[in-house]
Amino acid sequence: MARSCNFDRQEKLILAMELFWQKGFAETSISDLVGHLGINRFSLYNSFGDKQKLYRECLSFYLDNYSFGASDTLLHEKAGLVEIEAYLARFVALQREQKYGCFMQNAVLEKSLDDESVLQECQRLFCRLQTSFTQVLQDCQARGELLVNVQPHQVAAFLVLQLQGIRVLGKAGEYELLDNAFAVLQGYLGTLNTKV
Amino acid sequence: MARSCNFDRQEKLILAMELFWQKGFAETSISDLVGHLGINRFSLYNSFGDKQKLYRECLSFYLDNYSFGASDTLLHEKAGLVEIEAYLARFVALQREQKYGCFMQNAVLEKSLDDESVLQECQRLFCRLQTSFTQVLQDCQARGELLVNVQPHQVAAFLVLQLQGIRVLGKAGEYELLDNAFAVLQGYLGTLNTKV
DNA sequence: ATCATTCTTGACTGATCGTTTAGATATGGC
DNA sequence: GCCATATCTAAACGATCAGTCAAGAATGAT
Structure with missing residues (x-):
């Protein structure tokens, strides 16, 4: 097999949710997310797809948990x-x-x-x-x-x-x-x- | 004296308000405004200041009139x-x-x-x-x-x-x-x- | 008609946007 | 240890962002 992911996906999802929650979709840049989540730009895309998909997943997580x-x-x-x-x-x-x-x-x-x-x-x-x-x-x-x-x-x-x-x-x-x-x-x- | 402005400022303000109203601040670009208002980029800055100022003026206009x-x-x-x-x-x-x-x-x-x-x-x-x-x-x-x-x-x-x-x-x-x-x-x- | 003044125009600035690429690195099964 | 596979990293992509500039066009007082 191959290398495994070295961060907790859900933990990062929650961090992303916090940022979107505070700043909204448009005012949250990918760079902001990279900084806040502490993972690399590409890893973010690899794990969550594009910005829209990540936002939608954050929203779903919010609805189900918060x-x-x-x-x-x-x-x-x-x-x-x-x-x-x-x-x-x-x-x-x-x-x-x-x-x-x-x-x-x-x-x-x-x-x-x-x-x-x-x-x-x-x-x-x-x-x-x-x-x-x-x-x-x-x-x-x-x-x-x-x-x-x-x-x-x-x-x-x-x-x-x-x-x-x-x-x-x-x-x-x-x-x-x-x-x-x-x-x-x-x-x-x-x-x-x-x-x- | 000098050349006078060849568009109605309030008319353009209303157009700007409509756009901000529909799309929000962040999702409305200066280019969008230039297109919707039908005036030049520089004229827009000359008449309304920067994007923040224009937005605030639109909001005031909305509050007073709509x-x-x-x-x-x-x-x-x-x-x-x-x-x-x-x-x-x-x-x-x-x-x-x-x-x-x-x-x-x-x-x-x-x-x-x-x-x-x-x-x-x-x-x-x-x-x-x-x-x-x-x-x-x-x-x-x-x-x-x-x-x-x-x-x-x-x-x-x-x-x-x-x-x-x-x-x-x-x-x-x-x-x-x-x-x-x-x-x-x-x-x-x-x-x-x-x-x- | 002249001229100072102001508006208009379109090209341009550097920065930042979301997204992708290629190569280095680490992992698990054999 | 080795290879296949997946993740990670840094750099870069073209596009668009907000805002500016220099030059030309129009205006009104003289």
Whole structure:
């Protein structure tokens, strides 16, 4: 056989993702990547194909490993309105830490128009988010915790929209606006609860 | 004196804005601009300074002339919850037409991190939006149309967040998600009304 | 009509872009 | 140890990038 690769591919993929996440596709040059990843130019091409392919792979990795990270609260069986509210609260708080915003959202705004596959990947996340929220809300309703006239899939869509809005205001550093908006959102979620 | 400029500066500024709006800062080259504006490379530099300056001027022009375009409904004196709802409905509908999203939002996500003045311009719009909504809601409350326990500036912040979320989902082509989310938003606005 | 001034033009700068090539180096099976 | 194979390295590719320059063309006051 032959010589084996002397770096960890996934480790380098994560480094590339970080760079694209921070700087976007266009503003990240191959030279930037070479420097940040610490591997040779050709090795980068050999391992990941061209810039587009690497970007797409980074996006996929982000979607599978970073995007819905705070969702443990939502996925356990007995999750309800309280958990949704806690999830959103943590998501709002997260904006003060993640200065670079959301890689997926950055990708939608920068590249969805000229790269169909990027758009599809992002839509896949929206679908996944809506499905998760819908599931939790349906369970709530089954347990009698959620008003019967509420449509789970509609509220789920509404929550997905909230996440996107929060991300934008977070990237813009509009933390006070965020806190005020979240107070209203909290109030709304309260009105859905049968127990109050 | 001397020779006068043989093109309309503002007309060319609008053309530049369109291009930056569609393609973003990084993906728009000076050559692209030269082609789209139909003026010479040097004339462009002579009239608008460098690429950064031109971009910033385009952003300012957008903020002053395009961003709050559908706001006529909100600015007249007797505007209330019905007008806010109508404004949001039109804003949702607008997403199916404006494929390139919001120039300001694109700017926030692409350039706010490495250009402080871009960030400030965008924050200026957020402030303006919140102020307008707050004014309308305060007037509502004064007329007894809005529940007294509602905080106008908080709901205004909430509405600004909705606009941003709508824009993101619009750019992602998530029209069904948008419609479902809007239905919920509509329902929420209804609960604020004293008349119902 | 003259002339200073300003705009227009197209070629040009050095730098950087994404990508590729050829040759040196290391690996694993025999 | 040897060979086949794959990876690594440095240099280079043509193209394009943002920005500039010198020379010609048009203007308006005199």
